[in-house]
Amino acid sequence: xxxxxxxxxHLVMGMTxxxxxxxxxxxxxxxxxxxxxxxxxxxxxxxxxNFKEQTENNSVPSRFSPECPNSSHLFLHLHTLQPEDSxxxxxxxxxxxxxxETQYFGPGTRLLVL
Amino acid sequence: TQxxxxxxxxxxxxxxxxxxxxxxxxxxxxxLQWYRQEPGxxxxxxxxxxxxxxxxKLKRLTFQFGDARxxxxxxxxxxxxxxxxxxxxxxxxxxxxxxxxxxxxxxAVHP
Numbered sequence: 325x326x327x328x329x330x331x332x333x334h335l336v337m338g339m340t341x342x343x344x345x346x347x348x349x350x351x352x353x354x355x356x357x358x359x360x361x362x363x364x365x366x367x368x369x370x371x372x373x374n375f376k377e378q379t380e381n382n383s384v385p386s387r388f389s390p391e392c393p394n395s396s397h398l399f400l401h402l403h404t405l406q407p408e409d410s411x412x413x414x415x416x417x418x419x420x421x422x423x424x425e426t427q428y429f430g431p432g433t434r435l436l437v438l
Numbered sequence: 439t440q441x442x443x444x445x446x447x448x449x450x451x452x453x454x455x456x457x458x459x460x461x462x463x464x465x466x467x468x469x470l471q472w473y474r475q476e477p478g479x480x481x482x483x484x485x486x487x488x489x490x491x492x493x494x495k496l497k498r499l500t501f502q503f504g505d506a507r508x509x510x511x512x513x514x515x516x517x518x519x520x521x522x523x524x525x526x527x528x529x530x531x532x533x534x535x536x537x538x539x540x541x542x543x544x545x546a547v548h549p
Contacts, residue, residue, distance in 0.1 A: 326480065333478075364447075366440060367481075367526070367539040380536065414480050424469045424488070424530050427537065429480030 327351040328430035345400040347415030361412040442540035461527035475524040
């Protein structure tokens with residue numbers, strides 16, 4: 325248990341569906357992150373939020389829409405995804421966004437797009 | 439081309455063997471971190487190294503940061519089945535406030 329939970333753990337969706345991934349951290353952290361982990365590729369940073377404000381969008385397609393209503397919760401809204409978006413989506417949190425701050429990862433949501 | 443290259447990609451060994459995995463780059467990093475990720479879980483931080491030439495030990499695991507801060511290695515002594523997992527290195531570069539990950543080394547330790 326890292327103090328970061330993600331739901332659902334598994335998700336299968338069609339290309340025309342709309343779904344949302346949820347992340348919650350119980351560590352009192354101020355920064356939250358979304359990463360994408362595809363087979364045989366390095367973890368790719370998608371978005372960073374610090375004190376609920378988005379500070380980084382790593383050229384992510386608009387079919388991925390993040391939302392951070394407060395420092396403890398982070399959502400990733402998905403719509404009209406492509407099969408190549410199938411991956412493990414990991415959420416992480418850290419105390420802040422200073423260089424080298426330890427990030428704590430959730431278990432991820434395994435997404436399959438049909 | 440990946441900024442951090444990890445080798446080998448896959449490693450399958452017997453319990454009790456020693457092994458070393460590598461994380462290499464042509465760029466200088468302010469710090470390097472090593473994570474282990476088990477199936478169905480997110481990565482868990484093992485260690486952070488920040489000084490060139492630094493060596494850190496965590497029980498049977500020894501981590502080294504290269505003198506030029508461009509590479510790192512992880513050595514496991516007398517591997518156990520519980521060491522099985524994906525080992526990821528990740529670095530931070532001066533002026534960039536984000537982690538850059540390697541693709542990982544997948545280790546399987548058989549009883």
